Amino acid sequence: MRTLPLLALVALLPLAACGGNEPASPSSDGTAAAAAPTGSPLSRKIQQAMAEASRELATKNISVDREAGKPKAEISPQGDFLVDGKAVPVDEAQRKLLLAHRANLIAVAQAGIAVGMQSADLGIEAATGALKSVFSGKDEEFGKEMEARGKRVEAEAMKICARLPALLESQQALAAALPAFQPYANMDQSDVDDCGKDGNYTANYGGVSAHYDHDADDGDEADHAGAGHESDAAAEADAAAKGSSTPQ
Incomplete structure (x- = not known):
């Protein structure tokens, strides 16, 4: 069985202009997949790849x-x-x-995927909507x-x-x-206490990671949020984004 490797970071804002001009739709059910906007080819490709990455967990x-x-x-299913x-x-x-700890690792990864996709949604809408709002005189709104x-x-x-x-x-x-697990138990209370300080929400433990930076510049949330695990589908999400940004 292949291992679920580490880190899928979806940074969509620089690619938003190449993803179409459709406005982003908010998540309807709170899932990681639903958090992505569905109007543009870029959004659909990344949504599909990240949904597959989520299933691989x-x-x-x-x-x-x-x-x-x-x-x-590693911990197997x-x-x-x-x-x-x-x-x-x-x-x-x-x-x-082992299964309980694995389930908690997955929960952290899923929380990171959800916030990463919502941040990407916001980043795309910020990039595509900013210019329109200036021309329409609704930039303040x-x-x-x-x-x-x-x-x-x-x-x-915060989740x-x-x-x-x-x-x-x-x-x-x-x-x-389980004594054999002890060398791998590197998380401590400071990791819990520090999460969320200075607007930085980060968890990075073995095969899963989640990150959100509140201090991102306006409209750049997608560049400061991510989620992941070591997975082929996660890499495909990044490749899909890069492929969609190639001029036609």
């Missing part, structure tokens, strides 16, 4: 945090703990803890709308931090029960 191994020089460690590709013997209680939408994206980003206490708890429980 459930079906591929997820790597866990590790110290330098340690062998790669079945709750196996693999070190350097070899299964470490575990009992049923340990397997349950447009600015207020973007500010309000930015606050909603930040509220979504990244909200997932971290459970992730730390499951890591500590697993490390206490």
Whole structure:
């Protein structure tokens, strides 16, 4: 089984002008896929690739945090703990803890995907709508709308931090029960406490990552938000964006 590798960062604002002029539609159901605007070819390609990346979270191994020089460690969908590709013997209680920790890692990744896609939506709309608002004389109104939408994206980003206490708890429980996992239990309380400080919402643990920077310049939210995990579909999302930005 292929491993779910690390980091898919969707930065759409520089490509927005090449993605069509359709206005972005807000998410209707709160899912990562629905957070992307669906009007432009660029948006559809990235939405499709990120939806596939999200599905892969459930079906591929997820790597866990590790110290330098340690062998790669992964948790499989079945709750196996693999070190350097070899299964470490575990009992049923340990397997349950592995599955619980894996579920918390996935929850962080999904939260990051959701905020990344909503930030991309906002970035595309900011890029395509700014010039229109100037010509229509509604630039002040447009600015207020973007500010309000930015606050909603930040509220979504808070969900990244909200997932971290459970992730730390499951890591500590697993490390206490499974000695082979202890070298990979590098998250501590400071990671929980620091999340959200100075408008920076970041989680980066092994095979999953999530990031949102509130201090992005107006209209640049998409360049400062991302989500991911090591996945082929995530790489395809980036390739789709780059491909859609190529002049025809």
